[in-house]
Structures are given as C-alpha cells and as structure tokens.
Amino acid sequence: MRVVAVVLSYNGREDTLAALESLRAIDTVVVDNGSVDGSAEAVAERFPDTELVRAGVNLGFAGGNNVGIRRALDRGADWVLLVNNDAEVEPGLLDALAAAAAARPDAGVLACKVLVADSGRLWYAGAGFSPALGRSRHEGFGKPDAPGELRDTVRATGAAMAVSRAAIEAAGLLDEELFLYAEDLEWSLRIREAGFAVVYVPGARVRHRVSAATGGAGSPTTTYYET
Numbered sequence: 001m002r003v004v005a006v007v008l009s010y011n012g013r014e015d016t017l018a019a020l021e022s023l024r025a026i027d028t029v030v031v032d033n034g035s036v037d038g039s040a041e042a043v044a045e046r047f048p049d050t051e052l053v054r055a056g057v058n059l060g061f062a063g064g065n066n067v068g069i070r071r072a073l074d075r076g077a078d079w080v081l082l083v084n085n086d087a088e089v090e091p092g093l094l095d096a097l098a099a100a101a102a103a104r105p106d107a108g109v110l111a112c113k114v115l116v117a118d119s120g121r122l123w124y125a126g127a128g129f130s131p132a133l134g135r136s137r138h139e140g141f142g143k144p145d146a147p148g149e150l151r152d153t154v155r156a157t158g159a160a161m162a163v164s165r166a167a168i169e170a171a172g173l174l175d176e177e178l179f180l181y182a183e184d185l186e187w188s189l190r191i192r193e194a195g196f197a198v199v200y201v202p203g204a205r206v207r208h209r210v211s212a213a214t215g216g217a218g219s220p221t222t223t224y225y226e227t
C-alpha cells in the first residue's frame with residue numbers, strides 16, 4: 001500500500017511546517033496555493049526533500065488539492081492522503097490505514113479520526129448527511145476521545161482523508177466549482193455512488209487546529225463559503 005500525502009498550503013506558515021513535521025515518515029507533496037506569508041520559501045528551506053508545487057494563485061481547496069492529487073498519482077500512489085495544513089498526524093496513522101484497507105477491500109475512502117488540537121476532544125468520528133436539509137453533522141463532536149471500531153460512514157472530512165486510486169479513477173477528482181467547503185462531502189457521496197464504501201478508521205488519528213487558515217469557525221470567510 002503506497003500512500004502519498006497531499007498538504008495544501010495557503011498562508012499559515014507555522015501551521016504548515018508543523019503539519020509537515022508530523023508527516024516526515026510519509027511521502028508528501030505540498031501545494032502552495034498562492035501564499036503571501038513566505039510559506040513556500042519556509043517549506044523549501046525546512047523540507048528540501050519534499051516536493052513543493054507552487055500554484056501561483058489561490059485555486060481554492062478543491063482546485064489546489066487536485067493539483068496535489070494528480071501529482072501523487074503520477075508518483076505511483078495507491079492511496080492519496082489529504083491532510084490540512086492546520087492538522088498534524090499522530091504516529092501509527094499509516095499502519096492503521098493499511099490495516100483498514102486490508103480489512104475493507106471495498107473501501108474507496110478511509111476517514112481519519114480528527115481531534116481538536118487544543119482540547120483533545122473529538123471533532124470528527126464519522127458524519128451523516130441530510131439531503132433534505134443540506135446539512136452534515138460530525139458524529140461525536142465535542143465528546144471525549146474514546147476507542148472505536150472500523151465502520152461505514154456517510155462522508156469523510158477533507159481535513160484528513162485517504163482516497164484510493166481506484167475510487168479516484170472511477171469517480172473523478174474534487175469538484176472545483178466548490179471553491180471552499182462541502183467539496184469533501186460531495187466527493188464522498190460521488191465515490192459512494194461509484195460503488196465504494198467510506199470507512200471511518202479510529203486508529204488513524206489527526207489533531208486539527210480547526211479552520212485556522214480561514215480565521216476560525218464563525219469567521220466572515222468561513223461563514224461566506226459555508227453559506
């Protein structure tokens with residue numbers, strides 16, 4: 001199982017460096033999405049062996065990640081692991097993903113457990129979706145961390161999700177008409193429609209500084225694009 005991680009960097013230099021530090025054991029592609037705070041230069045200096053792709057402009061979450069996904073597939077990835085630049089993976093993540101892929105050969109998406117970085121409480125432990133209301137809610141949100149088992153879920157979160165080459169080839173890339181937010185939901189639903197399962201993997205743990213790149217939950221940027 002060859003995993004290549006993709007980190008999308010848009011400002012937040014120190015967050016990006018911390019994310020890459022946590023990914024040192026994983027082959028990683030960084031897409032600099034038109035940052036203006038020296039993020040690209042800092043990545044090139046601190047991680048000279050990590051492939052850095054400079055988009056030159058802000059392509060949005062979907063567009064920027066698609067650049068990295070294409071590059072990861074070109075590098076022979078069986079699975080592409082998206083990790084937000086304001087998130088850090090915990091040790092053992094690769095082993096957990098490999099075990100999940102072996103246990104669930106029908107899986108096209110492996111959804112990592114996501115904890116709020118400064119509290120250790122759950123932010124994502126699976127999620128549902130109501131088509132009638134257009135709303136998706138994270139399961140376990142705000143609750144203390146607890147062990148869990150592999151299980152199917154409706155959608156993953158783009159903060160930390162692994163997607164198989166087979167699923168990408170069948171369902172396509174992220175929808176670039178969705179500049180920011182909801183693209184991970186739409187992708188999960190499309191991959192499920194293509195016949196793959198979305199599987200929550202509690203052993204693949206990630207700590208997330210939620211919405212750091214957009215000013216935090218409830219910021220004008222976050223509210224605008226969620227709407």
